[in-house]
Amino acid sequence: xxxxxxxxxxxxxxxxxxxxxxxxxxxxxxxxxxxxxxxxxxxxxxxxxxxxxxxxxxxxxxxxxxxxxxxxxxxxxxxxxxxxxxxxxxxxxxxxxxxxxxxxxxx
Amino acid sequence: xxxxxxxxxxxxxxxxxxxxxxxxxxxxxxxxxxxxxxxxxxxxxxxxxxxxxxxxxxxxxxxxxxxxxxxxxxxxxxxxxxxxxxxxxxxxxxxxxxxxxxxxxxxxxxxxxxxxxxxxxxxxxxxxxxxxxxxxxxxxxxxxxxxxxxxxxxxxxxxxxxxxxxxxxxxxxxxxxxxxxxxxxxxxxxxxxxxxxxxxxxxxxxxxxxxxxxxxxxxxxxxxxxxxxxxxxxxxxxxxxxxxxxxxxxxxxxxxxxxxxxxxxxxxxxxxxxxxxxxxxxxxxxxxxxxxxxxxxxxxxxxxxxxxxxxxxxxxxxxxxxxxxxxxxxxxxxxxxxxxxxxxxxxxxxxxxxxxxxxxxxxxxxxxxxxxxxxxxxxxxxx
Numbered sequence: 001x002x003x004x005x006x007x008x009x010x011x012x013x014x015x016x017x018x019x020x021x022x023x024x025x026x027x028x029x030x031x032x033x034x035x036x037x038x039x040x041x042x043x044x045x046x047x048x049x050x051x052x053x054x055x056x057x058x059x060x061x062x063x064x065x066x067x068x069x070x071x072x073x074x075x076x077x078x079x080x081x082x083x084x085x086x087x088x089x090x091x092x093x094x095x096x097x098x099x100x101x102x103x104x105x106x107x
Numbered sequence: 108x109x110x111x112x113x114x115x116x117x118x119x120x121x122x123x124x125x126x127x128x129x130x131x132x133x134x135x136x137x138x139x140x141x142x143x144x145x146x147x148x149x150x151x152x153x154x155x156x157x158x159x160x161x162x163x164x165x166x167x168x169x170x171x172x173x174x175x176x177x178x179x180x181x182x183x184x185x186x187x188x189x190x191x192x193x194x195x196x197x198x199x200x201x202x203x204x205x206x207x208x209x210x211x212x213x214x215x216x217x218x219x220x221x222x223x224x225x226x227x228x229x230x231x232x233x234x235x236x237x238x239x240x241x242x243x244x245x246x247x248x249x250x251x252x253x254x255x256x257x258x259x260x261x262x263x264x265x266x267x268x269x270x271x272x273x274x275x276x277x278x279x280x281x282x283x284x285x286x287x288x289x290x291x292x293x294x295x296x297x298x299x300x301x302x303x304x305x306x307x308x309x310x311x312x313x314x315x316x317x318x319x320x321x322x323x324x325x326x327x328x329x330x331x332x333x334x335x336x337x338x339x340x341x342x343x344x345x346x347x348x349x350x351x352x353x354x355x356x357x358x359x360x361x362x363x364x365x366x367x368x369x370x371x372x373x374x375x376x377x378x379x380x381x382x383x384x385x386x387x388x389x390x391x392x393x394x395x396x397x398x399x400x401x402x403x404x405x406x407x408x409x410x411x412x413x414x415x416x417x418x419x420x421x422x423x424x425x426x427x428x429x430x431x432x433x434x435x436x437x438x439x440x441x442x443x444x445x446x447x448x449x450x451x452x453x454x455x456x457x458x459x460x461x462x463x464x465x466x467x468x469x470x471x472x473x474x475x476x477x478x479x480x481x482x483x484x485x486x487x488x489x490x
Contacts, residue, residue, distance in 0.1 A: 021376055034379055035363035036404050037454050039389040040464065058381055071379035073363035073392050073402070078454035 022087075023039055026068040028106055030054070031085040035074035038081035042096075046072070046082055049099040066106075110208045110250055111328045111441040112140055115295030117303035119262065119310070119318040121150045129319035130262045130298030132162035134170050135482065141169050146217060146260040148189060156318065157197040160186060165201055175213050175245075179238045183394050202323065212246040212256070214222060215404075218264050221257040222248065222281055226289050227473040228282045250325040253310025257285055263302070266309035276309055294360045295322040300338055312416070330356025331440040335471055336403060336448035337364050338490035347446050347490055348372040354444055357436055358396070362403030366392045367447065368401075383427045391429040399436060401429035404452075404464040410434040411474045414481075437474075442484045447471055449489055 022029045032047050051057065054067050061068040077083045078093030084102075091102055118209030120127045128150045142163045164185065165178045174308045178201075186195035198216035212220055212231075222231050231248040248257075257283065266276040276284075288301065299322040306318050313400040325337065332354025336349050348369050351358060360366050370377040377400060384390040388409055392400035409430030413423060414437060423435040449468065463470075478485050 002285055006180065034389055034402075036389065036464065037452065039402065040405065040461070044384065058379070071390075073366050073377055073379060076364075078452055081454065 001088065021070070023061060023068045028067050028086050030067055030069050031072045031075065032058075032069070033073075033075040033077070033083050033085075034071050035078065035081070037078040038075075038083060041082045043082040043094075045096045046084065046094050046099060049096040050084070053099055053103050075078050108202075108208055109206055109328055110252065110325045112204060113295040113324040113326065114142070114298035115320075115322040115324075117296070117468075119303055119307055119314045121262075121315065121317050122310075122313040124317075125429055125482045126152055126155040127319070128158060128161045128317040129262070130155070130158035130167040131319060131321055133360075134166045134464045136170055138207075139203060139205040141166055142204070142258070142321065142323060143169075143199060144217065144258045144260065144319060145197050145318070146262075146319070147197040148192070148194065148196040150317060153189065157186060157195075161197045161199055165199060169201065169203060170480065174411060175243070179215070179241055179243070183239055183241075191444055192275040198260075202256060202258065204308070205256065208325070210246075210248050210250050210256075212248070213243055215241055215243045218259055218278060219244070220246070221259070221285055222246070223255050223257070223285060224251070225253050225291075227354045228286055231254075247285065247381065252325065252327045253291060254325045255289065256323040257302075258319075258321040258323075258490075260317065260319040262314065262316035263306050263320060264319065265316055266306040266314075267459050269315050270363060276306070279482045285376040291326075293419075295324045297419070297421070298322050298324075311456075329439055329449075330354070331359060331436060331443045332356060332446070333359040334365055334369065334444065334446045334448070335361040335407070336467065337362065337450045338448040338458050339450050340490075343448075343490045344368050345372055347448065350446055350488070352396070354446075356442075357398045357440070358391075359399045359401070359433065359436060360394070360397050361433070362379050364452075365391075365403065366394060370394055383429060383432075384425075385428040387427040388430045391432065394416075399429075399432055403432050404467045404470070406430045406433060407467065407470045407474065408463055410437070411470055411477065412439060414474070415477055432454075437478060440483060443478060443486070445471075445475065445485065445487045447487060447489050 056069050058069050058071045075083050080096050084091050084094050116131050118127045125366055128147045130145050132143045143162040145158040145161035145178040147154035150360045166177050200214040200217040202212050204210040214334045222229050231246040234245045280361045299320045302320045334351045360369050366377045375395050377394045380391050380393050389402035394400045413434035420438055423431045
């Protein structure tokens with residue numbers, strides 16, 4: 001797979017130029033991709049693990065203003081899906097089990 | 108005012124017969140629709156042949172620009188003569204409805220046509236005249252939004268005769284029933300089917316005659332402009348979004364990236380509506396100014412399936428997922444303009460993804476074909 005050309009909009013990995021709404025008063029903005037490829041590879045299950053991990057629903061912020069969870073429709077990294085993004089760091093091939101490990105670094 | 112027609116045809120076959128003695132033909136010409144309903148003498152094969160010949164002859168002649176006098180003359184001379192009764196006979200009702208709403212109806216020996224507006228039967232101006240030996244009734248009317256016509260064969264009016272309650276349904280009571288059961292939300296085929304079913308019950312599930320119900324509902328044309336998939340070249344993004352926004356009627360965007368492109372060009376944020384998530388169809392998006400934003404490949408496959416296998420509109424409307432909403436919007440539409448982006452997503456060719464989702468362009472082609480087959484005016488543009 002040519003990673004440079006993985007997304008439908010030919011912008012390359014993680015360079016989808018749509019502006020995701022980041023909440024300014026939150027330390028870590030978490031985005032989970034629900035685009036076609038990520039969805040088919042089970043991003044809904046990852047969403048569930050993140051919800052359990054953070055204890056918030058999409059669109060909400062944790063009480064300590066550490067994490068905000070948002071859903072997006074394509075992060076432009078279809079080749080390495082399912083993906084999630086924390087601030088500007090993209091996490092490829094996420095699985096429900098690896099979620100807890102990823103968040104360890106932020107807590 | 109421009110109108111579009113929604114047809115519904117339902118038929119009952121006489122008990123112990125294999126073929127229906129009534130025939131219906133709907134013909135679409137450039138700017139008009141022609142509907143011919145005929146009831147052949149007797150029942151079974153003989154009646155079927157007579158009525159089939161009648162609708163085909165009348166339909167073809169009218170389509171080619173013939174007038175009603177010629178049609179009747181031709182029928183009188185060409186219908187095969189019944190050996191038993193030494194007669195060549197079939198009744199008919201013909202409706203010629205133009206797209207601008209002008210309608211001409213003519214009937215010969217069939218029950219009087221039901222004409223209605225909303226929940227009220229209206230009596231159009233009737234002209235009776237004689238062509239050759241035949242007395243015909245003609246009606247001239249202008250159809251508008253929420254007008255309807257119901258053409259029935261005599262089997263409907265006689266429903267119930269010969270049964271325990273030995274009385275027919277009768278024109279007046281059918282008219283009252285139609286007034287009561289009309290609903291703008293009900294599709295013509297659903298309404299025809301319900302009326303037929305009631306006939307079947309009145310006959311005690313053993314129809315004593317062939318019965319046909321043809322429903323024609325008029326409504327304003329519904330437009331849908333739909334953008335599917337991102338364009339091949341990024342420079343076209345602005346153009347396709349502008350085209351979509353300039354389009355008339357309901358606006359639909361299919362595809363995650365496509366939704367993002369539209370959001371970026373319009374300067375609006377696309378949100379995900381997780382409540383629309385179901386087992387196998389990804390959730391829809393919310394974008395101000397766009398009526399429906401769905402995911403692409405998977406949603407299209409399911410929407411096509413719903414349309415192809417005739418899932419009922421009422422059922423689709425109760426569901427929340429993207430494919431059902433998309434299918435419902437397309438089924439309801441008359442004129443559909445598709446702006447199709449041909450960029451493909453190579454990551455969908457992955458082994459972990461079911462093969463059907465990788466053939467988005469094939470699915471779109473199939474969708475366009477299916478929509479055209481169901482009588483919709485579909486136009487396409489490729490980028």
